[in-house]
Amino acid sequence: AAKEAGRGCYRVYDAALHEVHEQKRDLEAALHEAIEGDQFVLHFQPKVCSHTRAIVGREALIRWNRPGRGMVYPDTFIPVAEQSLLINDIGRWTIRAACEAAVKWDATETVAVNLSARQFLDPDLVADVRDVLRETGLNPARLELEITETALILNKQLAATILMELKALGIKIALDDFGTGYSSMSYVQSFPFDRLKIDRSFVAAMNGDRKSRAIVEAIISLAHSLDIPVVAEGVETEEQASLLRSLLCEELQGFLIARPEPFTSPDQAEPKSDKAHAALSAA
Ligand code: C2E
Numbered sequence: 001a002a003k004e005a006g007r008g009c010y011r012v013y014d015a016a017l018h019e020v021h022e023q024k025r026d027l028e029a030a031l032h033e034a035i036e037g038d039q040f041v042l043h044f045q046p047k048v049c050s051h052t053r054a055i056v057g058r059e060a061l062i063r064w065n066r067p068g069r070g071m072v073y074p075d076t077f078i079p080v081a082e083q084s085l086l087i088n089d090i091g092r093w094t095i096r097a098a099c100e101a102a103v104k105w106d107a108t109e110t111v112a113v114n115l116s117a118r119q120f121l122d123p124d125l126v127a128d129v130r131d132v133l134r135e136t137g138l139n140p141a142r143l144e145l146e147i148t149e150t151a152l153i154l155n156k157q158l159a160a161t162i163l164m165e166l167k168a169l170g171i172k173i174a175l176d177d178f179g180t181g182y183s184s185m186s187y188v189q190s191f192p193f194d195r196l197k198i199d200r201s202f203v204a205a206m207n208g209d210r211k212s213r214a215i216v217e218a219i220i221s222l223a224h225s226l227d228i229p230v231v232a233e234g235v236e237t238e239e240q241a242s243l244l245r246s247l248l249c250e251e252l253q254g255f256l257i258a259r260p261e262p263f264t265s266p267d268q269a270e271p272k273s274d275k276a277h278a279a280l281s282a283a
Pocket residue numbers: 045060061062073074075078091094114115116119146176177200233234235236253254255256260
């Protein structure tokens with residue numbers, strides 16, 4: 001009887017596993033359609049100077065407008081796309097769409113694009129970025145690619161070569177989610193980062209917890225001793241903002257400042273003043 005019950009369990013397990021595989025296959029198929037059908041959109045989240053709160057740049061964050069399902073966030077589909085070559089198509093689309101948006105906004109503001117590890121190691125990446133810069137006419141100094149340690153871990157030598165080639169295009173490189181990886185310290189000194197982003201988990205815990213605050217301080221002083229400016233992610237309160245400012249963190253990003261939003265270029269936006277004017281003349 002025990003044997004019977006055991007077999008039953010296996011059957012349930014098989015069914016569950018089968019379900020998971022099916023779901024993954026469906027998601028991959030849907031992602032293919034998403035690329036073909038232009039279902040991705042970019043939202044942009046500003047990054048501001050910690051002292052003046054002036055916007056210095058915007059980070060592009062991908063969303064999937066999935067038919068019948070509403071807005072889908074990257075944490076649910078980027079990992080699946082990463083397991084196939086889909087991520088390279090999505091990545092190419094993202095870089096182009098971000099640069100096309102950036103040429104329409106203030107020329108002092110940078111645009112940041114997230115790269116997953118597989119995209120970073122795509123042999124076509126450097127040529128793709130070069131093409132997009134040429135075709136959109138974006139000043140390379142305004143483009144910043146955000147990578148995480150995961151992209152650097154696999155092959156340090158190859159990663160260094162890719163970073164040098166990207167930097168030779170005149171673009172900037174930021175190390176994202178700093179402090180959550182394995183050997184952050186050695187990476188900061190061996191790779192040419194233009195900016196370091198403190199992971200939001202430290203920022204969230206900073207005001208209540210002495211240890212998190214100590215880590216934030218250590219990250220900022222490490223970066224500054226190497227002449228690298230620091231961005232704090234996930235800033236949600238004025239207390240966090242003022243503490244970060246007092247610790248000389250250069251830039252802030254987070255819901256306190258602004259949430260990620262679709263970008264409307266000035267020529268697409270409602271001409272508000274004209275409308276008000278028309279309303280006045282009609283009266
Ligand atoms: P990330 O690059 O570290 O981006 C920051 C994430 O934190 C974003 O989530 C953003 O909406 C969220 N966030 C910003 N401020 C706050 C805050 O004050 N509080 C809280 N709780 N959250 C905040 P999102 O847009 O869901 O993106 C998640 C991750 O997905 C990103 O983390 C990035 O690693 C990845 N990702 C986003 N867009 C792309 C893309 O185009 N390509 C690739 N490869 N990855 C992307």
